[in-house]
Amino acid sequence: MDFQLSQSQQELQDAARRFAKEQMLDVACDVEETGVALSRDWLKRYAEMGFLGINVGQEYGGLGLGNLEALIVLEEFAKISSAVAFPIFESSVGPVRAIEYFANDTLKQRVIPKVCAGEMIIAVAMSEPQAGTALTDLKTRAEIRGDKIIINGNKRWCSGGGHSDGYVVYCKLSDAPGAKGIGAVLVEKDMPGVSFGAQESLMGFRGIPSADIFFDNVEVPLDNLIVPAGGFPKLMEAFDLERCGNATMALGQAAGALEDVLDYVQERQQFSKELVEFQAVQIKLAEMAIRVEGARLLIHRAAVNAEKGLPSIFESSTAKCFANEMAREVTSDAVQLMGGYGYSKEYPMERRMRDAWGWGIAGGTIDIQKINIAAAMIGRRFDQRK
Ligand SMILES: Cc1cc2nc3c(=O)[nH]c(=O)nc-3n(C[C@H](O)[C@H](O)[C@H](O)COP(=O)(O)OP(=O)(O)OC[C@H]3O[C@@H](n4cnc5c(N)ncnc54)[C@H](O)[C@@H]3O)c2cc1C
Numbered sequence: 001m002d003f004q005l006s007q008s009q010q011e012l013q014d015a016a017r018r019f020a021k022e023q024m025l026d027v028a029c030d031v032e033e034t035g036v037a038l039s040r041d042w043l044k045r046y047a048e049m050g051f052l053g054i055n056v057g058q059e060y061g062g063l064g065l066g067n068l069e070a071l072i073v074l075e076e077f078a079k080i081s082s083a084v085a086f087p088i089f090e091s092s093v094g095p096v097r098a099i100e101y102f103a104n105d106t107l108k109q110r111v112i113p114k115v116c117a118g119e120m121i122i123a124v125a126m127s128e129p130q131a132g133t134a135l136t137d138l139k140t141r142a143e144i145r146g147d148k149i150i151i152n153g154n155k156r157w158c159s160g161g162g163h164s165d166g167y168v169v170y171c172k173l174s175d176a177p178g179a180k181g182i183g184a185v186l187v188e189k190d191m192p193g194v195s196f197g198a199q200e201s202l203m204g205f206r207g208i209p210s211a212d213i214f215f216d217n218v219e220v221p222l223d224n225l226i227v228p229a230g231g232f233p234k235l236m237e238a239f240d241l242e243r244c245g246n247a248t249m250a251l252g253q254a255a256g257a258l259e260d261v262l263d264y265v266q267e268r269q270q271f272s273k274e275l276v277e278f279q280a281v282q283i284k285l286a287e288m289a290i291r292v293e294g295a296r297l298l299i300h301r302a303a304v305n306a307e308k309g310l311p312s313i314f315e316s317s318t319a320k321c322f323a324n325e326m327a328r329e330v331t332s333d334a335v336q337l338m339g340g341y342g343y344s345k346e347y348p349m350e351r352r353m354r355d356a357w358g359w360g361i362a363g364g365t366i367d368i369q370k371i372n373i374a375a376a377m378i379g380r381r382f383d384q385r386k
Contacts, residue, residue, distance in 0.1 A: 003297075005072070012069055016076040019049060020084070028081035031207035032351055035199075037163050038207065043087055043118030051077075052091040053116035055308065056100060060108060061116030067093075067241065067303040067311070071248045075296075078252020079259065081348065082355045083207030085252060090160070091115050093245030095124035095168035098184065098238040101310070103226045107186060110223075111166065122186075123160030124242075125213055126170040128153070133368050134384070135170070136178040136232070140215065142171040142185050149185055149225060151193075151218040159362065161211030162196035165189050169215070174229035182232040186224040193218035204354030236313075243316040243363055244302050250320075250327035250359040251295045253352040257334035258288050260349070264338055281337065288333055291326035298322050314376035321369040324360035331356045 005013065023045075031038060046052050055070040056062025063069075070092035077085035090096065096115045099108060099122070114120035131138040140153025151171060158167065166188050173183040187194060197212030227234050262285065265275040275281050302315035331353040335342035342349040360366045375381050 009069060009072060012065075013072045013076065015049075016051065016073040019051075020076045020080045024077065024080045024084045028084050028348070031083045032081065032348075035206045037209050038084060038087060040118070042084075043121075045118075046087055047116060047118035051088050052118055053096075053112070054088075054092050056092065056097075056112060056116055060100065060112035062112075066308050067244065067306055068300060071244060071299060071303050074245060074248045075252045075255060078249045079256030080252075081207070081351065082205060082249055082253070082358075085249060086159075086208050087118070087121070089245045089249060090121060090123070090164075093241045094122060095238075095242075096122040097241055098168055098235055099186065099226055101238055102231065102234050103186070104223060106223045107226070111186065120166060121160060121164040122166045122168060123158055123164035124170075125155035125158045125161070125167045125187075127155065127157045129156050133365060136182060138170055138172065138182065140169065140171040142169075142173050142183070144173070144222065144225075147222045149220050149222060151185060151187060151215040151220065153215050155213040155215075157200070157210060157362075158213055159205070159208050159210055161209060161213055162189075162199065163209040167213060168226060169213075170232075170235065172229075176229060179232040181229050182235075183228045184226040184231065184235055185220060186226055187215065187218060187220055188224075191218050191220060202358065204351065204356075204358045206351075237310050239363070240302075240311045240313055240316040241306070243320040243369075244299055244311055246359055246363040247295065247299045247302075247316075247320040247323035250323040250356055251292065251299060253356040253359070254288070254292050254295070254323075254327040254330035257331045257349060257352050258285075258292055260347075261285075261288075261334040261337050264341075268338075275337070284333055284337060288330045291330055295319070295323040295326050312376070313372055317369040317372040317376070320363065321366055321373065324356075324366050324369075327356035328353070328360060 050063050053062030054065050055067050058064040074088050077088050128138050142149050142151045166186050168184050169187050170184050172181045174181045193216040195214045200210040268275050298319040302311040302319045335349045335353050341347055
């Protein structure tokens with residue numbers, strides 16, 4: 001067991017940290033103020049730097065590195081903001097990885113190199129108005145007719161909705177009940193019959209567009225089938241990697257808050273001394289650091305044990321759960337330690353606190369992760385319907 005990053009991993013981390021701190025701080029403020037997602041020009045810059053598809057195979061335009069490398073880079077960008085980190089999340093742990101793992105070669109070649117080049121964004125459309133945690137209740141239908149698939153239904157809460165070029169749509173591909181009938185199809189934004197609802201106004205996640213998606217007799221080529229009916233367990237395996245990305249986004253909020261607040265308490269004076277001189281402040285800082293370090297270790301364990309493959313449900317859910325809960329606590333402590341300045345929109349603390357809440361709902365709520373963890377411990381799934 002080795003808890004040190006290798007020299008090349010440290011160099012990658014330094015490069016990401018430098019780029020994120022030097023280039024993205026002002027951009028993050030703009031994105032937060034306007035609510036408009038990072039521009040395509042920035043995606044191109046990310047691609048040139050090799051930040052998109054870090055753990056994607058070189059044959060598809062990625063760097064061919066491991067999950068750990070991707071998550072190290074993701075954390076550095078997430079410390080700046082969720083929105084500037086989101087393209088890295090999408091390209092290295094997002095739904096495009098389900099395409100890489102499970103789709104046919106034609107689809108892989110058509111989509112993945114474009115994602116790694118910053119020319120295409122792929123989002124995931126799972127949730128529906130009546131199917132959130134109970135995802136297998138989803139109603140969107142996809143019917144295979146000859147060499148076409150016809151899709152009808154609607155999706156909710158899609159991050160990237162209306163902005164992304166393609167959507168990995170979870171749908172019923174057969175009449176088999178529950179998970180057995182579910183598969184996934186790639187639907188492209190400009191296909192006839194695809195439309196979007198108004199942009200959602202969320203508590204946080206500004207600059208990560210979110211909207212309903214409607215499918216009205218949308219016809220897609222059969223090549224766009226990612227997994228057929230019965231492929232739901234495969235989709236969930238790919239989701240184990242996305243969970244590590246979600247956990248890293250939460251970690252980034254907390255780690256960024258801790259870095260900033262450390263500077264703040266050494267500068268700000270009250271009662272003629274720096275805040276850091278008060279023992280209550282020291283204890284708070286230590287508690288924050290313990291939680292941040294703990295989350296990072298759980299995330300890195302899940303990533304390293306998976307090597308270049310997909311993490312286990314136990315390790316990815318443990319990491320996500322812990323990181324989601326600790327990020328809410330640590331960012332909230334950071335707001336408190338900065339007093340009125342923490343509560344002001346002039347500083348990024350209150351944004352981090354709002355975003356931290358979102359990561360604990362997106363990708364499966366904290367409580368449902370705990371049910372996954374218990375199921376993995378006991379060795380069987382618990383039927384939530386009985
Ligand atoms: C910021 C954000 C981004 C998102 N991005 C996407 C996206 O890109 N694509 C996408 O498809 N979806 C996305 N979602 C949707 C997200 O996956 C769902 O919101 C989430 O799965 C919860 O579903 P729900 O909102 O319908 O809540 P519900 O399922 O109604 O749950 C409400 C509450 O009940 C609890 N609960 C429900 N069932 C159980 C149970 N069996 N045991 C214990 N507690 C239970 C939940 O934990 C939760 O606290 C996003 C959501 C957010 C907030």
